Amino acid sequence: MRLAALTLLPVLAMAEWKAGVAKFNINPTESIWLAGYGNRTRPSERILQDIWVKALALQDSSGQVAVITTADLVGLDTRTVAEVSRRVQARHGIPRERLLFNYSHNHSCPVTGDVLKLYYTLTPDQSAAVARYTTRLYDHYEQAIGQAIANLAPAQLTFDQGLAGIAVNRRRARPGGRSLPGPVDHDVPVLAARSPEGGLKAVLFGYSCHATALSGSTINGDYPGFAQEELERRHPGSVALFLMGCGGDANPLPRIMQNDGPEAVDLARMYGKILATAAQHALDGKAKTIAGPLVTSHGTAEIPFQKAPTREELIANQKKFTGARLRYNNYLIEVLDRDGKLPASYPYPVQVWRFGDSLTLIGLTGEPVVDYCLRFKRQYGSDTTWVAGYNNELLSYIPSLRVLKEGGYEGTEGIPEYGLPAPYAWPVEETIAQKVEELLSRKP
């Protein structure tokens, strides 16, 4: 009896997790406006590299399933996240808190939904193409998630981190920014899912840096796309998924602007290869086994805005502004007409997933600057904490208190592009940190 129990142990240990992975091609089937830069003058011309929605389903010994999705997209809007979540809940019974919607912030993908809508002036035909693409995207998410769940099979999960020096704090690189501090996060967190026989099924790897090495008129996945392609080439049959970190104030530098010619593509491919090599080092090392259970939580931090302009100020501005500033100004008047007031705060989604004592995954929304990654790793343990930004809706940059005080693009100047009524107020960082702390201290 005793002997029988002992021989069962390795099998039970291996059976703690099931993992399933899938990917779905999201190349546009027609020419479409490209996302992320406001100064493009023409729609997409060709596909340089396939783009994907990918899903990694994880099931712990309790039988509950959680799914991490990644995408070669600049961002998602609230409606897409809500619609896909609704479908997944209805079809698979998976609640919202067990779904993570991450995107690489790729600037060479189609415009989708309402993401950065004030950035572009689309013709009715171009808007119709975006609407068609977005509707298909809902289905593609559903298909990728459904397939990942269908593929669930026994797996071993491990975690380790590599290092890659691609990210540069871009606030220093902006005009007048030389004197600013330039923190970066060069960690490459890597979660591997292997079959009981040891074959790599999925590699989920992260990095904190804008996907902005390329900026032309081709569809591609930028450096994260090249990194994923490289890892999948090295491990045939596996799926590599890129999880964006807190890259709000980081760019891959140098880069060749307004370009996706051969020299710029070579550079993006090289950044991808560096990142893939860093992830490979983590795969080759003595990674720690991840134990369950997986405890997930989802909460909302109410982030206050600074004082919004009054209707009188907005009406007076109509005579002063042109172009994008006027579009923003008139959009705020539309919101005032519709809602009777401008919002005083933003209900900011925060997710915390705890994998036993082995790993804590903190999922933030929008574009957090690097300080959030550095702070939470310092606070909760740099070897066991993974901070992913760029989840849920792409609401705006999320400055830290430091960046807010410094001002500049990621602090205050970038806010109008996102249609928010005013920059965030100084409690932004502490409000988010308190929500993370609250979710972390919740009893399972």
Ligand SMILES: [Zn+2]
């Ligand atoms: Zn950005």
